[in-house]
Amino acid sequence: MNTRTRDASQPRDWARSQRAWMDALLKPSPTPPWASWQGGVRHVEAAGAIYINNVRANVISALSLSYPAVRQALGPQRFASLVVEGLHRAPPTCGDLSGYGGWLPQLLSEHLKRERLEPGCTAPSQRSDADDLVWLARLEWALDQVRSQDSEPAWTWADATRDLAQPDWMAAHTRLRQPWRFWPLTDTRATLLTRLAAHLQAEWLPTDASAPTCSPTCSATDAPLTNAAPVALLQQGGRLLPVQAEELAWLQALNADSSIESATQQVLASHPTWRPDTIVQLCLSHGLLCPLRHAESQR
16 A cells, blocks of 8 residues: 655646656666555556556557568567567657557667677678668558558549540650659569568559550550569559669659650660550559649649
């Protein structure tokens, strides 16, 4: 039983008291808030242990949803240990954990750098794998944080049927819908993504079975097949799309406010055999681009 008395004339700062208890539970110290109590200390400590175990379990569960591929790559126990360390460093400030855990890529980088200094972990491939795992963690966090954001109106197949019938459609401008980002892709990163595809499946752009099999400007036999490896991932909202070098250059030109014709000519100057049909088809099927606009309507 607590036998301490308190001056009723002094109002209690409940927010400060709660912060002190949270700090004591997450960051144990020799003098926790209950250390000066004359009774009930063991009960408080037992209750605190139950509380912190629940907090840890909830945070580990939440971050497992944000970083499913990283969790698989590290293993459940190693991932949980990393999360608990981050929890002690930066406790959540509210009960909503949807935006909590952005520190994990940096903490993972620190852990992997320390491991590189250990005997038997100096091979270049191991260092590359560590860098790729941190890259994957940053990618998963970016996907998680924009998943629920609204995007802009899209250029659809219905729009294309109308727009491409106009003689000056190649002079029109468009750009990627917000939010978007390009993630450079290497062979090892592509291999990592392939190995973890089951965990990333929900993030990849789904196949639109209702969309035409080719763009409105070509027949199915016009578009040449290519086996070129993608050089980047286009992230739009909470989805991913692998793009090849020519497609990346074309999309970047559109984002730099080049017209469709100008962007196409820029790519053809260095890749004469390239055709834009595949990327146009993908853009229309998945709503990647904003509706076309002409020079007089850009203001």
